[in-house]
Amino acid sequence: MAHHVEPAEQVDLAPLREVLASQFRPRDSQEAYELIVGACQEAQRLYGWVPPEAAQAIADHLGVTINRIYGLLTFYADFRTEPPGKHFLWLCHGAACYVMGSSRLIEVLRERYGLEDHGVSPDRELTLHVFNGCLGVCDLAPVIQVDHHTYWGRLTPDRLTAAIDALKRGDPVEETDGPAG
Amino acid sequence: MARLADRQDFERYAAAVHQRWERLWAGDRWVISVGISGCSIGKGALETYRHLELMLAQEGVPATLRQVGCAGWCFAEPFVEVRAPGAPPVVYGNITTDRVPELVHALKRGEVKAELALGVRAEESFGGIQPLSQHPFLARQRRLLFADAGVVDPESIDDYIARGGYRAFLKALFEMTPEEVVAEVKASNLRGRGGAGFPAGIKWESGRRTQAWPKYVVVNSHEGEPNVFKDRRLLETNPHLVLEGLLIGCYALETPHGYNYIGGEHALAVQRFQEAVRQAYELGLLGDNILGTKFSCHVRVRTGGGAYICGEGSALMYAIMGQRGQPRTKPPRSVEEGLWKRPTVLNNTETFASVPGIVRHGGAWYASLGTEQSTGTKLVTIQGPVKRVGVAEIEMGMTLRELIFEVFGGMREGYRFKGVQTGGVSAGPLREDQLDVPIDFDSMTPLGGMLGSGGFVVFDESVCAVDFARYLTAFNRFESCSKCNPCRLGNPALVEILDRIRNGYGRPQDLDIIREGSKHIIELSLCGLGQVAPMPLLGMMKAFPEEFDAHIREKRCPANVCPISEATLLAAAGDD
Incomplete structure (x- = not known):
């Protein structure tokens, strides 16, 4: 997928610096190394991805090289080194969700919305992360976590497209929670 | 809250919180508990909690509304437990927001809603509701680690202490030597709960024997497998139990350095364990010179970034050290050279959570549970x-x-x-x-x-064995850390062959190629994960040979899942 970088939007590093100063205070170099992943997670929480400026700020703060930071950012599946779209879809592809049909959801997202794993849709509305582990809400399988807080559970391809269309319009999508029991 | 200075101080504190706990359940206010955990939040438990809060205030019901952890019944989330004054607590399942008014109104009238109830927390039936322990889900269970699941507030150390928490740690600290603790764990024959089943006591003993300092004790709460969610539920519902097990482990190894490595995806588990650590520091159960003894202990929480391989012991340690989480060759084993090249004892979350019970009731008691070779x-x-x-x-x-x-x-x-x-x-x-x-x-x-x-x-029946085998193998391909060639190149090759079979181009000799390739991956891979990567595929071939046969020889997918059906159609069209 082609790199799509936001046109020269300045990243405000102040909130990250504040978090680093208050919560990431290593007493020795060992602890500095231990804190890298946590600091990157904070940056991703703040910006939705880890911009190069943030990675450099973390490297400077912890006294480690930028190479070390990118070594980790590119190793772990959770991190993004490119900006995400407006909405974040975290699709559980654990065994429970697979058995209940998550592969069909991945297909729909690819064919209808042009979404690949870790990719952004062409209209920059949606980001997809396919999670290989288990989100642990197996009673709702197959399930997608949306924007880090809501869950769309017991999805079918039809319900998924209805939910995404509602999400894009800004409408509530509660009715897709699926039947109980 | 001041730090507890010594054992008497703890006893006084424990007596006070116990009394408060008893008063809560004997008082004339209603006690309403809502299970808040990863799975119940997904099903709307937070909304249920907020609705209950509003409704109870509106209706003027004098109630104490509290959160508890998950009780394991994902199928009944969100659940609400109601104790009306003078009545035993009744647990209601699937209380979504739309059922809240109905429930509150009935309760206010002094009725029970038997049709929504899972059971009553009492020996005898109440109002036509059977005891919770007789619910078919719970009747056959034996709950030690989950005994207080759904009963205590996971974010309250007081609840945990009121239910007898940290007693095992105190017993170890004041009445036992570290060697005696290890002896009890050995006697219990507790085997590692992460999968390999290595006896924890023997691991602890080797950790003690290694003469190098500092030593480290690490909890493995990474849990990156696609099919399991027990550790995070344990951390979400009773984090202090794991922390107490870790404390006992540190005492047994005579080290002040404890770690818990938790998968970064399990946000609530991370948050609740961190809160438990904070509370323990505040109370003086963590820190320097705990309860006036020479024993000090500090616990650090580290989170993962979503790599399955980091559940492997040596990879996990590299991950903690801020390196890419890739395994290394063994020996030396972790108990000799682990974290920061020092002796490290690493066990699964569940293993540590089993330790307080063993210390309290003895290894022999634990060994009497379960089977001879697999206790507990x-x-x-x-x-x-x-x-x-x-x-x-x-x-x-x-x-x-x-x-x-x-x-x-x-x-x-x-x-x-x-x-x-x-x-x-x-x-x-x-x-x-x-x-x-x-x-x-x-x-x-x-x-x-x-x-x-x-x-x-x-x-x-709607799941195709070949497709399922492809899913499981593809997981291993995706999660291979790429350090060693057999795993890095072997798994993609297996997926490629499976895709050929799924698309209708399978050849009879493909199964032999799979077996041969798998043998190489199993025998030559560096770490435990590579060495078992082809097992699901080989297992599927053994359990459902007729389905592989149907794909390869008859060019059809019995479950109608694989793209093979389309391929057959295209081939037929090409023949014309």
Whole structure:
């Protein structure tokens, strides 16, 4: 997928610096190394991805090289080194969700919305992360976590497209929670 | 809150919180508890909590509203437990926001809603509601680690202490030497709950024997397998139990350095464990010179970034050290050279959570539970179309059939049992006629299955064995850390062959190529994960040979899942 970088939007590093100063205070170099992943997670929480400026700020703060930071950012599946779209879809592809049909959801997202794993849709509305582990809400399988807080559970391809269309319009999508029991 | 200075101080504090706990349950206010955990939040528990808060205020019900952890019954989330003054607590299941008004109104009238109830927390039936312990989900369980699940507030150290928490740690600290603690763990024959089943006591003993300092004790709460969610539920529902186990571990190793490495995806588990650590520091159960003794202990929480491989011991340690989480060759083993090249004892979350019980009641008591070779209880999770999805804690030795069809209620309406995948992505499935195997560390292995970390995936006729094997192999391909060639190149090759079969271009010799390639991956891979990566595929081939045959020889997919049907059509069209 082609790199799509936001046109020269300045990243405000102040909130990250504040978090680093208050919560990431290593007493020795060992602890500095231990804190890298946590600091990157904070940056991703703040910006939705880890911009190069943030990675450099973390490297400077912890006294480690930028190479070390990118070594980790590119190793772990959770991190993004490119900006995400407006909405974040975290699709559980654990065994429970697979058995209940998550592969069909991945297909729909690819064919209808042009979404690949870790990719952004062409209209920059949606980001997809396919999670290989288990989100642990197996009673709702197959399930997608949306924007880090809501869950769309017991999805079918039809319900998924209805939910995404509602999400894009800004409408509530509660009715897709699926039947109980 | 001041730090507790010594044992008497702790006893006074424990007596006070116990009294407060008793008063809560004997008082004339209503006590309403809502289970808030990862799975119940997904099903709207926070909304239920807010609705209850509003409704109770509106209706003027004098109530104490509290949060508790998950109780394992994912199928009944969100659950609400109501204790009316003078009545035993009744647990109601599936209380979504729309049912809140109905429930509150009924309660206000002094009625119980028997049709919504799971059970009553009492020995005898109440208002036509059976005791909770007789609910089919719980009747066959033996709950030690989950005994207080759904009872205590996971974010309250007081609740934990009121229920007898940290007693085991105090017993170890004041009445036992570190050697005695290790001896008890050894006597219990507690085996590692992460999958390998290595006896924890022996590991602890080797850790003690190694002469290098500092030493480290690490909890492995990474849990990156696609089919298991027990550790995070344990951390979400009773984090202090794990912390107490870790403290005892640090005491046994005589080290002040404890770690818990938790998968970054398990946000609530991370948050609750961190809160537990904070509270323990505040109370003086962590820190320097705990309760006036010479023992000090500091616990650090580290989170993962979503790499399955970091559940492997040596990879996990590299991950903590801020390197890419890739395993290394052994020896030296971790108990000799682990974290920061120092002796490190690493055990699974569930293993540590079992330790307080062992210290309190003795290793012999624990060894009397379960089977001879696999003692104690095991947390197991189920996924797939069964009636009661959730986490159960059973005594080792129960058969898989009892577990699936009694505890978890069997298949949902309209689904027919086809098989159950065992051992995560590290073993094969079992068929219907193999379900009478007991659940322990050793019995399933000869059949091609494995207990692993206790995650079982039930699948029905709509799942194709070839496609499922492809899914499991693709997981291993994706999660291979790429350090060693057999795993890095072998798994993609297996997926490629499977894709050929799924698309209708399979050749009879493909199965031999799979077997040969798998042999190389198994024998030559660097770490435990690579060495078992082809097992699910080989297991599927062994359990469902006729389906592989149908794909290869008849060019059809019996479950109608694989793209093969389209390929056949295209081929037919090409012939014209």
